[in-house]
Amino acid sequence: MAQVITQENLVQLAGKLLAAGKRVIAPVRIDGQVCYQALFFTGEMLPESEYVLPRASFKEFFFPRTECVLRYQYDEKNQARLEEPALDSLPEQVILGCRPCDAASLPILDQVFGWDYKDPFYFKRREKTTVVTIACSRHDEQCYCTSIGYAPDHKAGSDVLLKRIADGSGNAGILPAPDGRRDAGHPNGGQDARGPGKNLASGEGTDTNLRSKLAVCPGLSNGGQDARGPGKYLAEALTEKGQALLAAHKNLFEEAPAAPAVQVTKLEAAFDVEKVKPWLDGHFEDAMWLEIASKCLGCGACAFGCPTCHCFDIVDEGDLKSGRRLKNWDTCSSCLFTVHGSGHNPRASQEQRYRQRVLHKFKYYLEKFKLRACTGCGRCSVRCPVGLDLHEVLRTIAGRSDGPSGTVRN
Numbered sequence: 001m002a003q004v005i006t007q008e009n010l011v012q013l014a015g016k017l018l019a020a021g022k023r024v025i026a027p028v029r030i031d032g033q034v035c036y037q038a039l040f041f042t043g044e045m046l047p048e049s050e051y052v053l054p055r056a057s058f059k060e061f062f063f064p065r066t067e068c069v070l071r072y073q074y075d076e077k078n079q080a081r082l083e084e085p086a087l088d089s090l091p092e093q094v095i096l097g098c099r100p101c102d103a104a105s106l107p108i109l110d111q112v113f114g115w116d117y118k119d120p121f122y123f124k125r126r127e128k129t130t131v132v133t134i135a136c137s138r139h140d141e142q143c144y145c146t147s148i149g150y151a152p153d154h155k156a157g158s159d160v161l162l163k164r165i166a167d168g169s170g171n172a173g174i175l176p177a178p179d180g181r182r183d184a185g186h187p188n189g190g191q192d193a194r195g196p197g198k199n200l201a202s203g204e205g206t207d208t209n210l211r212s213k214l215a216v217c218p219g220l221s222n223g224g225q226d227a228r229g230p231g232k233y234l235a236e237a238l239t240e241k242g243q244a245l246l247a248a249h250k251n252l253f254e255e256a257p258a259a260p261a262v263q264v265t266k267l268e269a270a271f272d273v274e275k276v277k278p279w280l281d282g283h284f285e286d287a288m289w290l291e292i293a294s295k296c297l298g299c300g301a302c303a304f305g306c307p308t309c310h311c312f313d314i315v316d317e318g319d320l321k322s323g324r325r326l327k328n329w330d331t332c333s334s335c336l337f338t339v340h341g342s343g344h345n346p347r348a349s350q351e352q353r354y355r356q357r358v359l360h361k362f363k364y365y366l367e368k369f370k371l372r373a374c375t376g377c378g379r380c381s382v383r384c385p386v387g388l389d390l391h392e393v394l395r396t397i398a399g400r401s402d403g404p405s406g407t408v409r410n
């Protein structure tokens, strides 16, 4: 029998989980931005009709931006005492209302955090987390999950998948540019001070794609709401954790006699991702890398918002008596990322660092784990301050798959 939950009862579910001492993470609006946040009260939780995709992924709830992994202290006999965090005391958490492109990052991250050494910090949080995903009933211009092989109702990484029940309004489809994904209070109204630029994909004309991304979004004036308002959702438990959550709160679900029609947005793939790796295999050296990466600032905004970027640095802080060891997010875009103690940097230029990001996601990760380290969420394109658009880069690469090695074909 199909299980259905209303938006009102989703809020009730959040309240019951909070009352039971669980940490509930859901999209909330902070200063005009939609972000995943641990709820203090249920009124903060946004209905799914008010967002396409939160500003950054939820990875910080599995892999915090900074985390103490060890403390040390020397006693009066100069004996070192080590103290490790009590991971068993981490709270159980439920992520409520995430999107499939974020949930799908978890099986990808599982690989890198578990292949040679099982990272206890990541996996303890994985064990203690239940993921309730809402399939996308609309998308925006930056979404390209289907180009990477995912879907607006993809199941990977979710414990429960909710799909909005069709209410006669049809496929809400694509929203005008980015509908709240970009800062509402953009200081210059979203204008790009650089003026018209070169379009990487076509090699000529003005950079209309970038301009549309920077334009003030008409949807922002109403906070990204769509006219459909709060909905009802068909619930499918995909794992034992998901079944347990639904069983424990069955009074919040209605039983529908038959599976109702659902509303899942239709998003066509924009390029053939299978063509990307063969091109990368033969173009470690290519003029395109400099052409693209000359814009890159190395700021790391792309990596920090990305659900699958996972690089970190280990730093010791302290003195001769006591201190701590921290695990901090890092990014291959940073000029310091690969600097050796000698001062030598094997990736000395920004073009080499940008190439590494693309090769890591679409070549090395695929070779090692049979998965690409990208779910097509589009955040790196939205967040990049200079409009470097990975989607456009991948389309260009896929279009050059039969081009001669080492040349740029415009």
Ligand code: SF4
Pocket (backbone or CB within 6 Å): 295, 296, 297, 298, 299, 300, 301, 302, 303, 333, 383, 384, 385, 386, 387, 388
């Ligand atoms: S966000 Fe843009 S400028 Fe910053 S490191 Fe990434 S690609 Fe470079």
Ligand code: SF4
Pocket (backbone or CB within 6 Å): 302, 305, 306, 307, 308, 309, 361, 373, 374, 375, 376, 377, 378, 379, 380, 381, 390
């Ligand atoms: S690389 Fe970009 S599009 Fe792919 S998952 Fe990361 S942020 Fe999203």
